[in-house]
Amino acid sequence: MIKIYNSLSNKIEEFKPIIKNNVILYVCGPTVYDYMHIGNSRPVVFFDTVARFFKYSGFNVTFVSNFTDIDDKIINRAKEKNISEEELSQKFIKEINKTYKKLNCLQHDANPTVSENIDNIINFIDLLVKKDNAYVINGDVYFDVAKIKEYGILSGQSIEKLIVGSRIEKNLNKKNPVDFTLWKATTEGINWDSPWGKGRPGWHTECVVMSRNISGGLIDIHGGGSDLKFPHHDNEIAQSIAAYNNKIANYWMHNGRIDFSGEKMSKSLGNVIWANETIDKVGYQAYRFLMLNVPYRQPLSFREDLLEQAVIDFEKINRAFISLFRKLEFEYNDVNIKEVKELVLLEIKKEFIAAMEDDFNTPNAITSVFKLIKITNKLLRNKNISKDLLKEIYCLFSEFLWVLGMEIKINKLTTDEMKLVQSWKQARSNKDFTKADNLRDEITKKGIFI
Numbered sequence: 001m002i003k004i005y006n007s008l009s010n011k012i013e014e015f016k017p018i019i020k021n022n023v024i025l026y027v028c029g030p031t032v033y034d035y036m037h038i039g040n041s042r043p044v045v046f047f048d049t050v051a052r053f054f055k056y057s058g059f060n061v062t063f064v065s066n067f068t069d070i071d072d073k074i075i076n077r078a079k080e081k082n083i084s085e086e087e088l089s090q091k092f093i094k095e096i097n098k099t100y101k102k103l104n105c106l107q108h109d110a111n112p113t114v115s116e117n118i119d120n121i122i123n124f125i126d127l128l129v130k131k132d133n134a135y136v137i138n139g140d141v142y143f144d145v146a147k148i149k150e151y152g153i154l155s156g157q158s159i160e161k162l163i164v165g166s167r168i169e170k171n172l173n174k175k176n177p178v179d180f181t182l183w184k185a186t187t188e189g190i191n192w193d194s195p196w197g198k199g200r201p202g203w204h205t206e207c208v209v210m211s212r213n214i215s216g217g218l219i220d221i222h223g224g225g226s227d228l229k230f231p232h233h234d235n236e237i238a239q240s241i242a243a244y245n246n247k248i249a250n251y252w253m254h255n256g257r258i259d260f261s262g263e264k265m266s267k268s269l270g271n272v273i274w275a276n277e278t279i280d281k282v283g284y285q286a287y288r289f290l291m292l293n294v295p296y297r298q299p300l301s302f303r304e305d306l307l308e309q310a311v312i313d314f315e316k317i318n319r320a321f322i323s324l325f326r327k328l329e330f331e332y333n334d335v336n337i338k339e340v341k342e343l344v345l346l347e348i349k350k351e352f353i354a355a356m357e358d359d360f361n362t363p364n365a366i367t368s369v370f371k372l373i374k375i376t377n378k379l380l381r382n383k384n385i386s387k388d389l390l391k392e393i394y395c396l397f398s399e400f401l402w403v404l405g406m407e408i409k410i411n412k413l414t415t416d417e418m419k420l421v422q423s424w425k426q427a428r429s430n431k432d433f434t435k436a437d438n439l440r441d442e443i444t445k446k447g448i449f450i
Ligand SMILES: [Zn+2]
Pocket: 027, 028, 029, 207, 232
């Protein structure tokens, strides 16, 4: 039984899918005007792991994450670079897709964009206007927040408090300072014709439309970073209540932010760390290890020494896994990774699953991986270990790594490499230690662990 901390109820709840054995997961994606930074990548890694665990648990998973390709940031950046908004957003959609791959993310089932959904978005806003939940002033369309008594339900903010809050922009056109823009009248930057004149949609509508497109109704899980709770997700919920009398998803999940010695990462502070550079430096497995070794709802403090530690910790996993593979490759020479599907349900497997079922407690799942490593290393020292047991461990190890998205790709040794290792073994059994040491150096140089 999978349990999820539902941000909507602020409680741990048993996950009950809308359709048995199916889960629809929608996660707010990036605004495509720049490369992915480490902060953007936390929800990417975490929700990919969520999707993986659902698949592992036998669910059919539909995982959708959008690209926001219409936004003031995109329009301004395109202007600066003297290129079209489309050229800019297409470039970064490509770049971000590359980063998803680099992070070893499963392919999403869809990555809808705003520009592809303009008609749907206009129709949706029109529905809100017709239902009297939105109003038009000089070609702008605003959502009438006062009509929704649950407004602010996710972040726990009341309209009164928000009005008092000084961050709300003053706009004399609006009925209520908290009302948010659904359609912004403009002829500057990319714009479309609409029943209210030329303009473009505000940010908060796209996810309501795109997530509903998946099934035509409620979805199971809506996710994103905790910074999106307000206003983005509360505004999404308000629109969905107005249009369809539902809260979009049965479960809302939010990952914590990443901070840098207590500071927020931002370009103005000059402490932006780009995902690509870091993945290239440490490998995707250590990168994911860093992200998954902290409970997802907690803030993650990013420090160089923690990244280095993740590299060291992952190397332990890597070595144990490869040694296991090599043992099977040498001692038995007929290892077939796909061969063993049936597994003995080990205690460790139970623990791993229990950790993941407990609101995706990835740090505890990683602890199970280390327990398995301990057993592996012990067994590898045992000469009389059975092939079947090694294979079982190998499969279990592979499963854990798959769920965490930290798969290790190993090349089988070539015939020459095999020969080299065999002669090292021979030299060792002949007690020709000088020769054995030399061969061992040669083997190590080739990056082969034995
Ligand atoms: Zn969204």
